[in-house]
Amino acid sequence: MNPASKIFTSPLAAPKAVKRKHITQHGTEHIEDNYFWLRAQNWQEVMLAPEALPADIRTHLLAENTYCDDALADTKGLQKTLIAEMRARIREDDEDVPVEDGPYAYFSAYKTGSEHPVYARRAVLSDDGLSKTTEELLDAEALARQCDYFDLGTIAHSPDHRLLAYAVDRQGSEYFEIRIKNLKTGEDLPDLIVSASDEFIWCADSAALVWVWRDENNRPREVRVHKLGAAIQSDTPIYREEDEGFFLSLGQTSDKRFILICSNDHSTSEVHVLDTQSPNATPKLIAPRTRDMEYHVDHAGATFYILSNADGAEDFKVVTAPEATPGREHWQDLIAPKNGVQRLSQRLFQGYHVRLERENALPRIIVRDLKTGTEHDIHFDGDAYDLDLEPLLDFETTRLRFSTSSPAGPEQIYDYDLHTRKRTVRKTQDIPSGHNPDDYSVERIMAKTDDGEQVPVSLVYRKGLKRDGSAPLLLYGYGSYGITIPAAFSTRRLCLLDRGFVYAIAHIRGGSAKGHAWYMAAKGAGKPKTFHDFIAVAQILIDKGYTAEKRIIAMGGSAGGLLVGAAMNMAPELFGGIIAAVPFVDVLNTMSDETLPLTPPEWPEWGNPCEDKTAFANIASYSPYDNVAERTYPPLLATAGLTDPRVTYWEPTKWVAKLREVAPNAGPYFLKTEMHAGHGGATGRFEGLKTVALEYAFALKVAGLS
Secondary structure (H helix, E strand, O other): OOHHHHOOOOOOOOOOOOOOOOEEEEOOEEEEOOOHHHOOOOHHHHHHOHHHOOHHHHHHHHHHHHHHHHHOHHHHHHHHHHHHHHHHOOOOOOEOOOEEEOOEEEEEEOOOOOOOOEEEEEEEOOOOOEOOOOEEEEEHHHHHOOOOOOEEEEEEEOOOOOEEEEEEEOOOOOOEEEEEEEOOOOOEEEEEEEEEEEEEEEOOOOOEEEEEEEOOOOOEEEEEEEEOOOOHHHOEEEEEOOOOOOEEEEEEOOOOOEEEEEEEOOOOEEEEEEEOOOOOOOOEEEEOOOOOOOEEEEEEOOEEEEEEOHHHOOOOEEEEEEOOOOOHHHOEEEEOOOOOEEEEEEEEEOOEEEEEEEEOOEEEEEEEEOOOOOEEEEOOOOOOOEEEEOOOOOOOOOEEEEEEEOOOOOOEEEEEEOOOOOEEEEEEOOOOOOOOHHHEEEEEEEEEOOOOOEEEEEEEEEOOOOOOOOOOEEEEOOOOOEOOOOOOOOOOOHHHHOOOOEEEEEOOEOEOOOOHHHHHOOOHHHOHHHHHHHHHHHHHHHHOOOOOOOOEEEEEEOHHHHHHHHHHHHOHHHEEEEEEEOOOOOHHHHHOOOOOOOHHHHHHHHOOOOOOHHHHHHHHHHOHHHHOOOOOOOOEEEEEEOOOOOOOOHHHHHHHHHHHHHOOOOOOEEEEEEOOOOOOOOOOOOOOHHHHHHHHHHHHHHOOOO
């Protein structure tokens, strides 16, 4: 008898997906998949029109939703309580620190009860203060009432401050439409840009936008220029990415002189620059793409500043190049590489170069005086904390803005004078219901792996914890693409901490907490190291008495869903429950389907099973869906978004169906699909709390605390 069957009781039978034999052939290799039919053949259409989902698939997804709701019906009161607690920790009439740009300071603000912000500005006064009069420029809350799903992407005023461009996604599919508002009349211009990425950049004359067109497979394919008043059909393509394995994105240099056209595939990048004053000119190449070489470009004066891993600089270095001749043969080292110290990003000011870097999972900011070459650092004490650069629009300033928090302490935003080194707190995150950081302990421990590595683990828990193994623990991980989960503050997490949970973040390989080598070690053929690290972390937490077997709830989202899915296959006995948010679990099928939006650009990360038998075998060895077996799996809660272009809805749907077929006496397994949302789930400050409450109620129920 599965012990979890006593925890979850439901009068409804679990949905049972029919099996339809399907074989996909790849050379001498093949994939058998009895639930392949759950992948809608018209998935591209569904991304734009969710109502186009075939009826049999819709019926199955709705049945899964009903079963999940029914099995967790006894937690409805708890979910409402959790939502109320989380909402009480959110200041409802909140606003960002204004960002000055010439005559105005721009900011986003929330009104009491609103899900979405108002974008606004105040005039900058002659004494450098701000007017008390607020001019509301865009009301996202009003726009959101017009549709089932609403995501406000990039929003940017024109250089002359007369216009406001904004990007909106109304399906969750990440096909954005871009509109332009006349700030004097309050009316939108007739211009409507569709099938766009979220990113766009204003040209210097405020008469044109540079934007990215997405093709029918939802891939950013062309950079185009839109002249205000012109038909979208006449928009001029100035760059087209011919390699389906490369994605396009836009950026802008700190001095606003150049628009950056960036192509990348996770391991190789290439940048073209376009003068904002000459948008129809041919973009200028900085350096041609070279396999496994990445570089990121900024500009000041007549010099390009380039952050790159060229010449074996595994953790990146900073080089300079003349504006007129920026090719690699002219690169000169400015900041030398240092193994184990990863240079993450850079920002330029008049006379200063600022970089964010990380060593042993702890970030710091380094300020360099470009005239003297002297450097100093900005850091905070503590075992675990987050630190990040905040956006500013003013290049000719000595002011830097950054934010910091810890797992126990709320976020603070600072202005920092690069010359005097004085820090000024501009905002401290307000928690209306109250919060005392001293009530919580933050720790950093290390978990030794079988191959001798030391994995950092960030821990937070309420003081008074007895390390006797009795506490439940939520173990969070990601471990892909070099992404490091920050040791940052979360008001939502307090719901678990105040009920006796320990919260742990595993900074495993596949991320880059300990440098670029930390990432490369668990990429491609080395991917299983990510899962072994996570299991080693779980074991050390048990050994040190923070928790015990079956008291750990493992949680991960997207590629973190792959992590917890693989760990669940490899060591199911360790976990009392699994929360897999929009999980990437059907790795072999997805990496074999080159029509999907992310597949070709992802091959450098995972391998190409279509052309490489070794990659096929490696992925097949760990893909959670392909390794389901008759094991004593813990209870599982998986979530999905119907219009998700990153992890398609059918991945968790098929996974749950197969788990029920192959291991029917374990689990149970629950699937909750947002029928009007994508990868990020429901949008809005409060609407999104419903999914968090469901996940936390599941964790608390598994832990016997519901």
